[in-house]
Structure formats: C-alpha cells, structure tokens
Amino acid sequence: xxxxxxxxxxxxxxxxxxxxxxxxxxxxxxxxxxxxxxxxxxxxxxxxxxxxxxxxxxxxxxxxxxxxxxxxxxxxxxxxxxxxxxxxxxxxxxxxxxxxxxxxxxxxxxxxxxxxxxxxxxxxxxxxxxxxxxxxxxxxxxxxxxxxxxxxxxxxxxxxx
Amino acid sequence: xxxxxxxxxxxxxxxxxxxxxxxxxxxxxxxxxxxxxxxxxxxxxxxxxxxxxxxxxxxxxxxxxxxxxxxxxxxxxxxxxxxxxxxxxxxxxxxxxxxxxxxxxxxxxxxxxxxx
Numbered sequence: 001x002x003x004x005x006x007x008x009x010x011x012x013x014x015x016x017x018x019x020x021x022x023x024x025x026x027x028x029x030x031x032x033x034x035x036x037x038x039x040x041x042x043x044x045x046x047x048x049x050x051x052x053x054x055x056x057x058x059x060x061x062x063x064x065x066x067x068x069x070x071x072x073x074x075x076x077x078x079x080x081x082x083x084x085x086x087x088x089x090x091x092x093x094x095x096x097x098x099x100x101x102x103x104x105x106x107x108x109x110x111x112x113x114x115x116x117x118x119x120x121x122x123x124x125x126x127x128x129x130x131x132x133x134x135x136x137x138x139x140x141x142x143x144x145x146x147x148x149x150x151x152x153x154x155x156x157x158x159x160x161x
Numbered sequence: 162x163x164x165x166x167x168x169x170x171x172x173x174x175x176x177x178x179x180x181x182x183x184x185x186x187x188x189x190x191x192x193x194x195x196x197x198x199x200x201x202x203x204x205x206x207x208x209x210x211x212x213x214x215x216x217x218x219x220x221x222x223x224x225x226x227x228x229x230x231x232x233x234x235x236x237x238x239x240x241x242x243x244x245x246x247x248x249x250x251x252x253x254x255x256x257x258x259x260x261x262x263x264x265x266x267x268x269x270x271x272x273x274x275x276x277x
Contacts, residue, residue, distance in 0.1 A: 007251045011258050015265040023264055033264035036256055066186040066235075104246070121261075125254055127247065134246045 003107075003126035011121050017114040020121060021084045024110065030056070038063040042071070052078045054089050071096035079107075086111055098133060105129040175219040180204075181212050185235060188222060192234035 013020055023029045025048045031041040035058045043057040054076040060067040076091030088109040095102040105128045113120040175181055184198055199209040213233055216222040223236045 005247045005250055007254055009251075009254055009258055011262070013262055013265050015269055019265060019268065020261075023261060023268075029264065029268070033260040034257065036253070036260075065182055066189040121258070123254060123258065125250070127250065130246065 003128050005127040007125050009123045013119050015119055017084045017112050017119045020119040021112055048081055050078055050081050084112055101131045101133040103131045104134050175215055175221055181216055188233050189235045192232035194230040
C-alpha cells in the first residue's frame with residue numbers, strides 16, 4: 001500500500017561515517033539529539049540487529065505549557081542493519097494514554113555514505129497509517145516553540161533596555 | 162486552503178498572548194466555569210471573558226452550557242488534527258537532523274580538545 005506521506009532528506013555532516021553511525025545507534029548519543037527542543041528522552045533502548053528493538057520515549061518539558069509531562073513513545077524494529085551503510089526500521093509512535101487515536105505507523109530508512117572526512121546522510125521516512133488525533137505531538141512541539149520564541153523576544157527586549 | 166491558513170493565523174495570534182495560553186493550560190485538564198477562570202487573574206471578569214472569546218473564535222476552546230454555568234473546555238481539534246501532523250512531518254525530521262548536526266559538532270570538538 002502506498003504511504004500517505006513520504007519525505008526524503010539529504011544532509012552532509014562534517015564528521016566521519018563511524019561517528020555518524022554511532023550517533024544513530026548508541027543509546028547515550030541518541031538521547032542527546034533525537035528529541036526536539038524542550039523534550040526529555042526518558043527511555044532509549046537500541047538493539048542494533050535485524051529484528052532488534054529500537055524504543056524511545058520523549059517527554060514534554062515544562063516549557064511546553066499545557067503539554068508538559070506528555071509522553072510520546074516510539075516502538076520500532078530494525079529491518080536492516082548494515083554498519084556504516086544502512087539502517088532501516090518500522091515503527092509505531094503514539095501519545096501515551098491515547099494510543100488508539102494517536103498511533104502513527106511509519107517506516108524509516110537511513111543511508112550513510114562516507115565522503116572523505118564528511119558523511120552524507122539520506123533519510124527516507126514514510127507514514128503508512130495515522131490515527132485521527134496524531135497531530136497532538138506535532139502541535140505540542142510547536143506550542144513549546146511559540147513559547148520559546150516569546151521568551152527570546154522578552155530576553156532581547158530586556159537586554160536592549 | 163485560504164480558509165485553513167486564516168484559521169492557523171488565528172490560532173497563532175491567539176497563542177501569542179500569555180494569559181490566553183495560561184487559560185488554555187487551565188482548561189486542558191477539565192472544563193471550568195468562566196468565573197472560576199477569572200478568579201485566577203488580576204483583571205476584570207470582562208477582560209478574562211474577552212480572552213475566552215478570542216480562544217473560542219480560534220476554536221481552541223468550546224463553551225458548553227451546564228445548568229446555570231457555561232463550562233469552558235479545550236477543543237483538541239485544531240491543535241490535534243492528524244493532517245497538521247502530516248504538514249509538519251518534514252519539519253520534524255529537518256529539526257531532528259539539525260540536532261544531529263549540532264551533536265556531531267559538539268562531540269567532534271570534544272575529541273579535538275584532547276589532540277590539540
């Protein structure tokens with residue numbers, strides 16, 4: 001079945017491929033970058049083998065106002081693991097307490113290409129099924145972002161006065 | 162399409178006000194009467210009612226009559242629709258990959274410290 005949404009992204013990082021691979025597959029490193037701003041990673045389990053588990057729980061920080069404390073787990077299984085070359089997984093993600101309405105079924109493939117001291121990362125991510133209230137997570141993050149912008153504006157105005 | 166961007170503009174205009182965000186936070190857990198909400202703020206009942214009116218126009222809250230009172234509760238629709246998630250999907254990934262970039266930069270600088 002064709003996915004309902006597909007995105008492809010292409011980035012080149014100033015880091016060798018082993019470092020980029022490690023950032024994607026080491027749970028300690030994943031915790032540092034996976035979530036959006038204002039989100040804490042409260043659980044992260046990565047079993048890097050085909051059929052292995054990739055489990056991450058994001059929790060909205062207090063900056064997110066009404067959404068603070070909301071937890072967004074992702075439960076995934078690796079479908080391809082080729083060290084420093086390719087990583088693929090199928091996943092479900094949801095808002096805790098509203099699994100039926102918010103569940104998102106997705107697949108992600110990440111291709112790593114070494115370009116000397118740099119690394120090209122290509123991500124193909126697709127959504128195959130989406131619960132009617134799946135937007136809660138996305139809007140929670142935007143809500144937090146709006147507040148951040150306001151804090152920044154306030155900070156800047158205090159600095160200039 | 163135009164209609165949709167207008168409603169988004171209304172939502173963001175609405176959320177730009179700290180009192181309105183705070184009201185939204187209060188009614189997120191359970192419906193509250195206007196009087197209960199108004200007690201929490203150092204402003205007139207009418208001023209709080211006006212903020213609630215703005216929230217209602219942006220469809221961020223619902224008003225439901227319950228006996229003598231009108232209860233205000235959050236309307237998750239505009240904020241929680243699945244379509245909005247689809248609109249944001251690329252943006253979420255872009256942000257994630259930006260953060261990966263920052264992470265790689267920081268850990269790389271950490272390594273260089275030892276060798277330089």
